[in-house]
Amino acid sequence: MQIQVNTDHNIPGGERLVSYVTGDLETRLSRFGGWVTRVEVHLSEDGSGKPEDKKCVIEARPGGKQPLAVTHHATIVDDAYAGAAHKLGTVLSSRYDRAHDHKGSDSIRHMPAPEEPEPV
Numbered sequence: 001m002q003i004q005v006n007t008d009h010n011i012p013g014g015e016r017l018v019s020y021v022t023g024d025l026e027t028r029l030s031r032f033g034g035w036v037t038r039v040e041v042h043l044s045e046d047g048s049g050k051p052e053d054k055k056c057v058i059e060a061r062p063g064g065k066q067p068l069a070v071t072h073h074a075t076i077v078d079d080a081y082a083g084a085a086h087k088l089g090t091v092l093s094s095r096y097d098r099a100h101d102h103k104g105s106d107s108i109r110h111m112p113a114p115e116e117p118e119p120v
Contacts, residue, residue: 001029002038010045011054011077017043021081028089029060032096037063041084043077056080058088062095 003022007013021041029036038061046053052073059069068091072083 001026001033001036003041004039005041006043008044010047011043013043017077024085028085029092032062032092035062035096036060036092041081043081046073054080056084058084060088060092062092065095065099068092068095 003025005013005018005021007017025039025041029039040059042055042057042059044055044057046055052075054075054077055071055073056077057069057071059067061067070084070087070091072080072087074080074083
């Protein structure tokens with residue numbers, strides 16, 4: 001899984017921030033290892049003057065599916081990232097379970113054909 005972290009000019013995005021976000025996402029999304037191919041994190045400041053002007057957008061690209069994105073606003077960058085990462089985990093879990101586990105059992109298409117009874 002490839003993880004890319006982007007920040008705007010208002011957010012100090014040093015190596016420490018990148019390594020924290022990368023490590024945290026690798027841990028949180030380890031369950032989806034081969035399914036999610038790429039994750040992009042965008043940290044920015046809206047500059048709107050509102051108390052919750054820090055924003056984190058995380059976009060995940062599951063293999064063979066449309067990309068999905070989540071957004072979270074907060075007063076500090078850490079909270080914005082934590083909220084978006086939590087939302088992403090919830091959305092990915094739901095999509096992954098729907099794609100890989102049909103109502104708790106295999107689909108009828110994946111079941112073996114019944115054996116024919118022997119003629120008497």
